[in-house]
Amino acid sequence: MSEPIDPEKLQAKIRQTFGYLEGALVSGMIYLGDELGLYRALAGAGPQTSTSLAETTGLDERWLREWLRGQAAAGLLDYPGEGQFELSAEGAIVLAEENHPAFAAGGFGGLPAQLAVLDRLPEAFRTGRGLPYDAFGEEGSRGIERSFAPWFRSLLVPLALPKLDGVVAKLESGVEAADVGCGTGVAVLEMAKAFPHSRIHGYEISEHALKLAERNRQDAGIENAEFHDARTDPLPDTPRFDFVTTFDCLHDMAHPQRVIQGIRRAIRDDGTWFIADIKAKETFEENMEENPMAALMYGFSVLSCMSSALSEPDGMGLGTLGLHEGLARQLAEEAGFTRFRRCEELEHPMNAYYEVRP
Numbered sequence: 001m002s003e004p005i006d007p008e009k010l011q012a013k014i015r016q017t018f019g020y021l022e023g024a025l026v027s028g029m030i031y032l033g034d035e036l037g038l039y040r041a042l043a044g045a046g047p048q049t050s051t052s053l054a055e056t057t058g059l060d061e062r063w064l065r066e067w068l069r070g071q072a073a074a075g076l077l078d079y080p081g082e083g084q085f086e087l088s089a090e091g092a093i094v095l096a097e098e099n100h101p102a103f104a105a106g107g108f109g110g111l112p113a114q115l116a117v118l119d120r121l122p123e124a125f126r127t128g129r130g131l132p133y134d135a136f137g138e139e140g141s142r143g144i145e146r147s148f149a150p151w152f153r154s155l156l157v158p159l160a161l162p163k164l165d166g167v168v169a170k171l172e173s174g175v176e177a178a179d180v181g182c183g184t185g186v187a188v189l190e191m192a193k194a195f196p197h198s199r200i201h202g203y204e205i206s207e208h209a210l211k212l213a214e215r216n217r218q219d220a221g222i223e224n225a226e227f228h229d230a231r232t233d234p235l236p237d238t239p240r241f242d243f244v245t246t247f248d249c250l251h252d253m254a255h256p257q258r259v260i261q262g263i264r265r266a267i268r269d270d271g272t273w274f275i276a277d278i279k280a281k282e283t284f285e286e287n288m289e290e291n292p293m294a295a296l297m298y299g300f301s302v303l304s305c306m307s308s309a310l311s312e313p314d315g316m317g318l319g320t321l322g323l324h325e326g327l328a329r330q331l332a333e334e335a336g337f338t339r340f341r342r343c344e345e346l347e348h349p350m351n352a353y354y355e356v357r358p
């Protein structure tokens with residue numbers, strides 16, 4: 001016999017479900033605010049009406065009025081009254097300050113490209129085969145760049161690298177280093193800029209990401225960095241790199257163990273491999289209880305991370321919360337690394353960091 005329906009629980013479930021629809025639509029509005037430069041126009045500008053915002057942005061007043069009202073209703077803008085809307089100082093950091101580590105609006109940039117693959121996913125559920133990152137087009141690669149670049153630009157060189165034993169001294173003296181799964185190359189270029197005597201190599205399998213990486217390199221006028229298509233120009237089979245990084249990509253890889261073995265072959269015996277990957281727990285139950293962003297992470301996983309990790313035959317399919325510390329340690333040991341340290345001193349809401357050495 002089925003259980004009797006509790007009307008209050010039913011109401012709560014309806015509210016919860018529509019809350020997610022609301023979140024999706026507000027996310028779309030954040031995308032528009034970022035894309036159209038509205039948050040940047042509001043930042044530091046004090047209370048604005050739709051008319052004044054239309055004047056500064058050259059956009060249509062009626063559309064802006066509706067968007068502003070929605071943003072105030074969502075609590076993203078303050079509403080002092082009388083048709084005026086204001087972006088607080090904190091809101092400006094999160095929504096308008098592109099290179100601040102707390103900037104979040106860039107993470108919405110890839111949303112249309114990410115959601116555009118939804119109609120291909122029912123087929124993936126039937127066949128088990130996922131989509132590689134290139135399925136999201138150039139916009140998808142740019143979206144990922146905008147999610148991760150604030151950390152690379154503000155914290156990678158000044159905060160993170162000095163925590164690793166002897167790495168900065170080596171990079172300053174001039175060595176070869178590699179960033180595997182480098183996306184559009186922001187980390188590669190930040191390291192290349194900071195350490196002009198070193199040469200930094202980025203390895204990727206996404207054509208869109210590689211194209212944008214090369215464009216970023218040329219725009220920045222950086223000569224000591226280069227990008228390799230890892231499918232045709234893989235990591236060298238002999239120890240060449242003093243420093244290797246993998247940023248938020250091992251859990252996306254179809255065969256991370258092969259890539260890790262490749263890193264071991266390509267790294268010198270006194271080299272360092274620095275991993276950033278999603279702070280995952282060993283069990284689903286722990287992820288549920290201890291990770292306040294678990295639902296978001298599982299959403300990303302189905303849309304992109306697990307999908308990418310299942311995009312090749314026999315893919316490992318780890319997904320967003322699939323590479324917990326124990327597994328990272330195990331894969332590193334199996335590939336011949338002997339030292340593995342979690343960098344507890346590096347705090348991040350989403351990522352854990354590991355210093356791994358042969």
Ligand SMILES: C[S@@+](CC[C@H](N)C(=O)[O-])C[C@H]1O[C@@H](n2cnc3c(N)ncnc32)[C@H](O)[C@@H]1O
Pocket residue numbers: 133134144145148149180181182183184203204205206209230246247248249252253254255259308
């Ligand atoms: C979430 S993105 C992270 C990109 C970049 N590290 C960043 O932080 O912006 C994961 C990247 O891993 C790349 N990737 C997946 N499998 C790979 C492999 N076997 N070798 C190199 N890159 C790979 C994907 O194409 C994608 O660009």
